[in-house]
Amino acid sequence: GAGVSQSPSNKVTEKGKDVELRCDPISGHTALYWYRQSLGQGLEFLIYFQGNSAPDKSGLPSDRFSAERTGGSVSTLTIQRTQQEDSAVYLCASSWTENEKLFFGSGTQLSVL
Amino acid sequence: RKEVEQDPGPFNVPEGATVAFNCTYSNSASQSFFWYRQDCRKEPKLLMSVYSSGNEDGRFTAQLNRASQYISLLIRDSKLSDSATYLCVVNGATSGTYKYIFGTGTRLKVLA
Numbered sequence: 411g412a413g414v415s416q417s418p419s420n421k422v423t424e425k426g427k428d429v430e431l432r433c434d435p436i437s438g439h440t441a442l443y444w445y446r447q448s449l450g451q452g453l454e455f456l457i458y459f460q461g462n463s464a465p466d467k468s469g470l471p472s473d474r475f476s477a478e479r480t481g482g483s484v485s486t487l488t489i490q491r492t493q494q495e496d497s498a499v500y501l502c503a504s505s506w507t508e509n510e511k512l513f514f515g516s517g518t519q520l521s522v523l
Numbered sequence: 524r525k526e527v528e529q530d531p532g533p534f535n536v537p538e539g540a541t542v543a544f545n546c547t548y549s550n551s552a553s554q555s556f557f558w559y560r561q562d563c564r565k566e567p568k569l570l571m572s573v574y575s576s577g578n579e580d581g582r583f584t585a586q587l588n589r590a591s592q593y594i595s596l597l598i599r600d601s602k603l604s605d606s607a608t609y610l611c612v613v614n615g616a617t618s619g620t621y622k623y624i625f626g627t628g629t630r631l632k633v634l635a
Contacts, residue, residue, distance in 0.1 A: 443623065452627035453567070453610070466620040501566055508621035509555050509614050514566040 412436065414515035416502050422521045423492055431487040431518045435504030442485050443512065444477060445501045453501065459485060460508055492522045524549050527613050529626035537634050540601050544629045546611030547593045554615035556587055558596050561608045561628065570596075570609070601633045 415434040423429050435442050444456040455469040459479040470476070474493075479485040489496055499519050503512040529546045536542050548556075556573035571578065573585040573594050584597040594613075598605055611626035 441621070445625075453625040455622050455624065458622055460621075466622050468620075469622075511557060511569050511572060512567075512612075512623060514568070516566050 414502055414504050414513055416500075416515035416518050418518060419516065420519045420521075422523065424523055425494060426491055428488065428490045429492055429520065431489075431500050431502075431520070433485045433487070433502030433504075433515060435483065435485070435502070436513055437483075439504035439506055439513075440482065441505045441508050441510070442479060443503045443505075444485070444487050445503065446498045447501060447517075448498045456487070458508075465508075489520075492520075494522050496520060497522045525626075526550065526624045527611055527626040529609075529611050529629050531627060531629060533630040533632050535632045535634055536601055538601060538603060540633075541597065541599045542601060542631065543598075544596045544609055544611075544631075545593055546595070546626050547591075548611075548613045548624075549592070550613075550615075551589075551592060552615060553592075553613045554621075556594050556614070557612040557623075558583075558585055558594075559610040559612055559625075561610055567610055567625075598631075601631075603633050603635060606631055606633045 417432045443458040445453040457467040461482050474490045477487045499517040501517045503514045505512050558570040559567040560570045561567040573587045577586045582599045586595045608628040608630050610628045614623045
């Protein structure tokens with residue numbers, strides 16, 4: 411079966427532009443997570459969804475970051491007015507439910523020039 | 524104190540060696556525990572879940588000590604292909620949320 415799919419795989423943008431990152435979880439997985447990983451650093455939690463609700467969005471760095479999930483499936487992470495410090499790999503993961511093992515997509519490499 | 528702490532390494536070991544990693548977590552209410560492996564510039568991949576009774580998968584053994592709040596990973600007969608960063612992951616590390624907290628990882632290099 412298909413794994414977690416993320417698009418685009420690479421995104422280069424100019425400072426100040428908005429970007430949208432997409433995640434398509436494994437079919438049937440109710441929990442969906444977004445993480446960020448800067449070069450040489452660990453995974454930084456951003457937000458997670460159970461169904462379409464976000465029980466924990468404590469990791470979003472600023473109000474420029476938002477995420478939504480519709481139909482209990484696809485999720486979009488939006489970064490408005492991108493800054494150079496937003497450059498990182500954005501990883502999405504899903505699991506059958508909260509507290510189960512996570513399966514990751516291959517990530518979106520975001521570069522803000 | 525970090526919620527999940529790991530020795531960053533690197534651990535440089537010869538092929539065939541046995542190597543062990545530890546990880547400590549701060550919240551005693553944490554509910555589930557995992558080891559993930561991450562190769563350079565790739566996404567993390569699940570290595571194994573960690574259970575209170577301990578569990579083994581081939582050359583890999585994981586243990587959980589709830590009283591001391593640490594988990595361990597033992598790799599026997601190391602292979603060159605085991606070279607990677609090993610991530611300790613704890614879920615429910617903060618009460619009331621099921622977010623997964625990742626340690627910063629321990630780098631392993633297996634040398635020929």
